[in-house]
Amino acid sequence: MRKITLMLMTFLASGEGFTHLSPWRQLAIAPLSQHRPLSRIAATSEGYAEEESDESSEDEVDGNDILQDTRFRTEFSAFAQASLVGIMAGYSVGAFKLSIDALRRFTYDSTLLEHGPQLLLLPLIPAAGGIAVGLLSLFGAFPPGLRGTVVSVDKQAASDVSEPSQRRLDFLRKTIAAVCTLGTGCSLGPEGPSVEIGMAMGTNIIRFPSGMDKNARRDRSRLLLACGAAAGVSAGFNAPIAGVFFALEIVQGAFRAGLGKQETVATASPGNMSAILISSVLSALTAKNVLGDHAVFELSAYTLPTPFSELPLYLMLGAVSGIVAFVFSEAAKISKSLFDGQMGPTTLRQFARNLPNSIKPMIGGLFCGIVGLSFPQILFFGYETLNGLLANSSLPLSVTLSLIAVKIITSAVSAGSGLVGGTFAPSLFLGGMVGASFHNIMEWFFQIAKIPEILTAAGTPIFQLADVPAYAMVGSASVLAALFRAPLTASLLLFELTRDYDVILPLMASAGVGSLVSDVVEQKFQQQPRDEDSVSWGDLSDKADEKELSNN
Numbered sequence: 048m049r050k051i052t053l054m055l056m057t058f059l060a061s062g063e064g065f066t067h068l069s070p071w072r073q074l075a076i077a078p079l080s081q082h083r084p085l086s087r088i089a090a091t092s093e094g095y096a097e098e099e100s101d102e103s104s105e106d107e108v109d110g111n112d113i114l115q116d117t118r119f120r121t122e123f124s125a126f127a128q129a130s131l132v133g134i135m136a137g138y139s140v141g142a143f144k145l146s147i148d149a150l151r152r153f154t155y156d157s158t159l160l161e162h163g164p165q166l167l168l169l170p171l172i173p174a175a176g177g178i179a180v181g182l183l184s185l186f187g188a189f190p191p192g193l194r195g196t197v198v199s200v201d202k203q204a205a206s207d208v209s210e211p212s213q214r215r216l217d218f219l220r221k222t223i224a225a226v227c228t229l230g231t232g233c234s235l236g237p238e239g240p241s242v243e244i245g246m247a248m249g250t251n252i253i254r255f256p257s258g259m260d261k262n263a264r265r266d267r268s269r270l271l272l273a274c275g276a277a278a279g280v281s282a283g284f285n286a287p288i289a290g291v292f293f294a295l296e297i298v299q300g301a302f303r304a305g306l307g308k309q310e311t312v313a314t315a316s317p318g319n320m321s322a323i324l325i326s327s328v329l330s331a332l333t334a335k336n337v338l339g340d341h342a343v344f345e346l347s348a349y350t351l352p353t354p355f356s357e358l359p360l361y362l363m364l365g366a367v368s369g370i371v372a373f374v375f376s377e378a379a380k381i382s383k384s385l386f387d388g389q390m391g392p393t394t395l396r397q398f399a400r401n402l403p404n405s406i407k408p409m410i411g412g413l414f415c416g417i418v419g420l421s422f423p424q425i426l427f428f429g430y431e432t433l434n435g436l437l438a439n440s441s442l443p444l445s446v447t448l449s450l451i452a453v454k455i456i457t458s459a460v461s462a463g464s465g466l467v468g469g470t471f472a473p474s475l476f477l478g479g480m481v482g483a484s485f486h487n488i489m490e491w492f493f494q495i496a497k498i499p500e501i502l503t504a505a506g507t508p509i510f511q512l513a514d515v516p517a518y519a520m521v522g523s524a525s526v527l528a529a530l531f532r533a534p535l536t537a538s539l540l541l542f543e544l545t546r547d548y549d550v551i552l553p554l555m556a557s558a559g560v561g562s563l564v565s566d567v568v569e570q571k572f573q574q575q576p577r578d579e580d581s582v583s584w585g586d587l588s589d590k591a592d593e594k595e596l597s598n599n
Contacts, residue, residue, distance in 0.1 A: 125267060128252055129274040129322035130329055135252075136245040136278035137333025143222060143244060144283075144338060147237060150230025151428065170416030173426070176231030177412025180224045180466055181405035189221040189467065190214060192239070193276070193298070196246050200253070200268045218247045224467040228408075232426035233415050234457035238283045239469015242293075245279025245330070246272050270319050273298045277323050278330035280540075283471075285335060289540035290327040291320075296533040345434045349514035351549050356510040358553060361521055364485045365557035368525030369564030371481050372474070375455050376530065376569075379470075382463030404465060411464025415457050422453045425476075427468075433476050437483070437519050444491070447484040451477060474530045475523045482522025486515050517553075520545055524554045525561035532566065534558040 154172045183189075191199065199214075225240040249271035273294040281290030351357075384390035386407050388400035419426045426432075458473040489512060492498075520541050528537035538555040542548070 125270060125319075125322050126325065128271060129326040131252055132245070132249045132271060132274045133278045133281075133326035133329030134333050135248040136275060136326075137282045137330040138337060139244045139248060140241045140279060140282035140330070141334045141337030143226065143241065144237060146226045147230045148429070150226060151232070154231055155428075166420065169420055170413055173231045173233045173412035173416040173419070174409050175412070176227045176233055177409035177464070177466060179227035180408040180412075183220050183224045183227075184405050184408070184465065186220060187217060189224065190217045190243075192243060193246070196243070196250070197269070197272060200250055200272060215247075215251065218243075221467055228412075228461075228466045228468050229427050231412065232419065232428065233412050233466050233468065234425050234427060234454065234461045234473065235466060235468025236427065236470065236472020236475075237468065238280065238471035240467065241283035242276050242279035242469070245275035245277070245282070247275070248278070249273075249275030270322060273319070274323050274326035277327040281327040281331040282334035284540060284544060285331055285338075285340075286540050286543035287327040287331040289536055289543055290330070291323055292536040292539055293533065294323050294327075296536050297531055300532070345438075349516040351513050351517055351553075352508055352511040354513075354549070354553050357513060358556060360485075360489060360512075361553040361557040362560050364482060364518065364521055365525045365560030366564045367485060368478060368481055368522055368557070368561040369529040370568060371451065371455075371477060372526050372529035372561065372565045373568045373572075375459070375470075375474070375477060375526075377572075378455050378459040379462050382459040384463075386463045386465070408465045411461045411466050414460050414464075418453060418457050422450065424450055425454045425457050427472065430472070430475075433479050437479055437516050442483055442487075442515070444484060444487040447480045447487065451480045451484065454480070470530065471527065474527045478523035478526030479519040480522075481526060482518035482520065483515050485522065486512070486518040517550055520547075520550055521554050521557045525557045528558035529561040529565035532562055534562045 154175075190196070222240060222244065225237070228235060229237055250268075253268055253271055276298045277287075277290040277294040279290070280293045281287040284290075354361075381390065385395070386399055388396045388398075390396070391399075415426065424432050454473060454477055458470070461468065462470070493512070524537040524541040527540070528534040531537070534555065537558045538551065541554055542551050
């Protein structure tokens with residue numbers, strides 16, 4: 048009787064004393080115990096309770112081991128796939144850039160151009176690139192950019208099907224179209240296609256372990272997309288740190304932009320961060336093995352004698368850069384609307400709607416070629432043009448301002464006409480010219496106001512205007528940050544490109560102000576939310592993004 052009473056008291060006190068009951072009775076009583084661990088009843092005079100408790104502990108330990116082993120295998124699989132994405136992206140981006148360079152040498156360094164009438168032949172080279180892009184578009188629409196890729200991969204994860212082979216062929220067509228666009232000098236950049244190449248490598252190797260649920264498949268797909276995007280930036284700029292922050296700032300923004308806002312984005316978890324890091328590093332090392340170790344920006348010598356005293360000027364430059372980024376974005380949208388027949392006089396709208404889409408890239412290329420006769424600096428020849436401009440610290444203000452206006456127009460027309468390329472390079476070029484113009488204006492103002500460029504106190508300089516390259520770098524980062532809403536990515540990118548730590552502090556301050564001003568101006572003047580605006584994602588010529596998002 049005492050034994051029965053003791054067992055009953057233990058049951059009532061802990062709710063766990065039913066471990067000796069039959070399995071069906073245990074299952075019936077289990078809700079009362081709130082599924083707590085099996086009891087270790089040491090107070091009983093019989094040994095079976097202690098033995099069952101020991102067995103339960105062993106089962107619990109075995110279950111934890113199995114869980115940890117499964118988690119390790121899952122994380123190791125993601126880590127291995129991320130490493131493969133980085134290596135594949137590095138080689139692919141390297142081949143992509145070598146192809147652009149080879150086509151540029153073939154078109155612009157040929158003997159035909161040297162001995163023929165340049166006034167006639169030069170405009171025809173970008174036009175020929177546009178013709179090639181138009182012919183490639185006859186086989187179907189090009190794959191979407193960043194946002195559209197996220198949507199399609201989410202759908203793929205939900206249905207647990209592999210990527211169709213036709214999509215891989217479409218991606219190859221788009222890459223060839225980008226080579227034709229940039230190799231003939233049209234006014235766009237290679238870094239956008241490099242990011243898409245990296246993301247394509249991620250989508251190509253997505254493999255889901257058996258038994259993985261829908262949410263886990265979606266998270267794995269997004270992780271590999273982020274790894275691919277980081278690898279693309281890392282290989283394109285030789286900037287692995289900026290690649291990681293690109294994945295965190297811009298790619299995660301694409302995950303949130305209209306893609307199930309109630310869902311959480313887990314890309315920044317510690318395990319995922321490790322995968323993104325290794326993918327970015329391996330991509331940079333692989334691309335360096337293909338392209339060699341090179342600095343994208345090669346600036347002339349400059350000094351930053353009084354960065355703290357100049358900080359107000361850098362903040363002003365950031366505000367100007369934000370406005371320039373907004374103007375560039377608006378110009379691109381206007382150009383796209385004109386080519387789509389959605390804006391302009393009735394006659395122009397009807398003409399644009401009746402014009403075949405395969406002809407429009409040729410118009411954009413021909414426009415770039417004609418403008419390039421007077422302003423060859425706006426044509427894409429890598430970053431040699433920008434390096435040459437920045438090496439000349441005595442560029443007249445009229446030249447820098449003219450290049451800003453012409454670059455905005457030609458890049459907008461190129462993108463709106465359907466040519467394939469990115470906006471990283473144009474934004475860096477615009478920022479460099481904005482910074483140089485701002486420096487020249489400040490220098491002119493000091494002369495007019497009769498303010499010495501060097502102010503001293505007790506023989507120590509307290510204010511001295513920095514050189515043109517410093518302001519050009521700060522402007523490049525600020526326009527890039529304002530256009531993509533990514534101040535950290537822009538700041539670290541310019542730091543890695545220039546490999547100069549002295550400029551990082553004014554650069555970060557100006558990039559932050561530029562991004563803020565661009566947001567404020569866009570909220571005031573734009574009717575369309577920025578998250579739904581393809582221009583803000585760099586997908587200026589992509590119509591597929593809107594289709595994907597509207598069908599989501």
